[in-house]
Amino acid sequence: MVKTLDRTKDIFLDTMLLGNEILTKKIKTTNKTKITVILAAYRSVSRLESVIEDLFNQSFQEFEIIVVDDLSDSEIEEAVAGVDNNKINYIKKQLGSNSSAKNCALEFAKGEYVVFVEENSKLKSTYLELLFDEISQKNLDITMLTRVGYPSILDGRISSGQKYLVEEIKRLKSDLNYNITACIFKKKFLDIYNVRFQEDMLALENLYFKLRVFDVAGKVSQIAKIGYKDLEENKSVRNNAMVEASTRRIMIAFNKIEEFKQDKKYEDSLNLLCGYLLFDVLRMHENMSEEIEILELIKSRKDYFDSDTFINKTMMAMSPIVFANHLNRKDRR
Structure with a gap:
């Protein structure tokens, strides 16, 4: 500025x-x-x-x-x-x-x-x-x-x-x-x-x-x-255009963090953060099975979850969608 x-x-x-x-x-x-x-x-x-x-x-x-x-x-x-x-x-x-x-x-x-x-x-x-x-x-x-x-x-x-x-x-x-x-x-x-x-x-x-x-x-x-x-926020009904706009914005943030984390001594932790941001994007979509590009990106970055728990890595290996639904249930508790 x-x-x-x-x-x-x-x-x-x-x-x-x-x-x-x-x-x-x-x-x-x-x-x-x-x-x-x-x-x-x-x-x-x-x-x-x-x-x-x-x-x-x-x-x-x-x-x-x-x-x-x-x-x-x-x-x-x-x-x-x-x-x-x-x-x-x-x-x-x-x-x-x-x-x-x-x-x-x-x-x-x-x-x-x-x-x-x-x-x-x-x-x-x-x-x-x-x-x-x-x-x-x-x-x-x-x-x-x-x-x-x-x-x-x-x-x-x-x-x-x-x-x-x-x-x-x-x-x-x-x-x-x-x-x-x-x-x-x-x-x-x-x-x-x-x-x-x-x-x-x-x-x-x-x-x-x-x-x-x-x-x-x-x-x-x-x-x-x-x-x-x-405070609890009133969640408005989101249409497809709003979800797509949010997806683009989060992916811009994802790419910024991808650049930021390069050569950091704690890069493995930042990798984990980036991995969960991808799940945040996936979870915004009602029909996650149709989000082929995001699912492929998650699968291609599975090394991002190397420092995660054994249970989480096992669930992700079974199905990213199953794990995303698990996260959604946790959010609603």
């Missing part, structure tokens, strides 16, 4: 150019703060309002909020304008992907640490306090909260990011947590390694960001406490 930020303009309201894109911004916070909370590319006004309310009720209050609005209408802007609080910064951005919206917010973030709160998150009042205390007191690059219904992977230990990825993939496989609301990142760490979201990805951008940032993280930890929960 081309950086042509003119920081000499009026900080309270101006129109500016970022690359080839016109941004309208209303920036209220002018000083450094402890945490920047990024709320980017929300589609639901009610969810945005709920998250903002959760943030105002936090036990830890040394933060700013950056809302990046990439909708064509004015609903988000009107909702933010109706909140009388000097912690909220607003940016109107009508071009680009969800990833570019998050990257845009990072350019303006003045927090020592950064969190990205996803739209389907419900925050507990201790959410920020838990994350900040852990990452600041132990001088970490990344700290995570434990997901509802899942055990802590690190069990209080400090680990490198790579070792954490290996363990998470080994334990969770196709059930990795793509919701990065669980994480807090040191902003200086992100800047030094120039880790940003991949702007040409329209699916799994959070997963790819997570892989890249954990790959270079020296010290990460996970708190064995729950600070938020994922």
